Amino acid sequence: MNDSFLKELKKLQRTYMKMGITVSDQIYQSIKSFIDNDKKLARKIVEKDTKVNDEEVDLEKESLNLIALKQPVANNFRAIISLLKASSDLERIGDHASTIARETLRLKTENRMPDVNDAISQMSLKIRGMLESSLDAYVHEDEQAARLIAEEDLLIDKKFVLAKDIIIKDIEKDTNKIELVSSYLMVVRLLERIGDHIVNLSEWIVYNSTGKIVELNPGKIEPDLIAEEIKKDIK
């Protein structure tokens, strides 16, 4: 069974990597469509997301078959479980990107908030960096790298809080902007959630290497950290 199991596993891992690259691209495109109010691009992203979802379902089916038929244990068991769990996080990240694209389609106004645009493109750049490093760490089974990536989520959380502040200050100035503001709030919230899912990816890399289920989300381990980070900046 061994050889055929490893062959199948490698195949699924390749699918996972491909999914990861697609999802990273989805994040980039969805933020671009939102900032540029590019509805055509947004539509393309929404359509493409169905493909990612299908891929994820296939990957799930194949993984479950492998578990049932090959009955892997120890390292092989951890490999297949971490793949299964990580791929569902990846799929959720894709969903969030798609939701951002839908928001672009839904939003009637062409107005944008330039300050916040800057903030969200920075956030998305950072997030994609984390996601791509996470794919690297996955391939190399690099537990240490995975832990470092998770730590970076603190920065995303911080950027989220700061962006939210800008948005709320804006609405105080001009209450006609409610629709726009609520869209922006949603987008930054989704980006922040994507960061959390990337932390989950790290947790599955750690599980794969060590068999331990860990909580790596800095904001969850110590909720005060985010506020402290922001305070540091103000000083």
Place this chain on the structure above:
Amino acid sequence: MTGILQTENVHLYYGENEALHGFDLNFNKNEITALIGPSGCGKSTFLRCLNRMNDLRTNVTITGSFKFNGKDIYSPSIDLTELRKTIGMVFQQPNPFPFSVYDNVAYGLKLAGMKNKHKIDKIVEESLKEAAVWDEVKDSLNKSALSFSGGQQQRICIARVLAVKPKIILMDEPTSALDPISSSKIEDTLVRLKKDFTIIMVTHNMQQASRISDKTAFLLNGDLIEYDSTQKMFVNPSNKKTSDYLNGEFG
């Protein structure tokens, strides 16, 4: 968990050939321990040391210490029959005597000099119930044990061991000759039995080990490679050889 059987620095030689290279293994009361490893790794040889089944083989030298509840089982003062009653064995092939079901289970009791028919009846029934075969044989207690299916025969053999009230039951691949349904009945039986007994089992069926054992010991070429809780062994073993073996990646 209290220890019941301690072995230390176990070496076994077939003539000049060293088959067990000196390891320690301790077993806890009321646990199922699975001994796993490829054919020829020494697991059955080791199991047989635990109730001195190797005594009958010529040319076998065993060194090291084997202590059952603190007492050396290789001490000259040990009564072998008594020892094998306390540490019973169930074999790979069901091996009932060519007697009736009743006589099979009563055999050990009669051998021990028990004469009270009433008492024997009671123990026979209890043992067959404990071995989860009572319902299938209760109307044919006088039928030859050999007329039953392999799975039923194996459970009759388990009942025969249980009748003499052992403390430890050694099992050498007890289900390898059986179909999945019979195997699963025996597995259920073992899990139920462990509250009263301690079970040490050699198995080639990894899923069986992971399903029912509390501890797993992995032997390879006469060495103990790893011994830990079954959960640890099957999810995150410390030794790469263990995970390779469990996943069938040897060679």
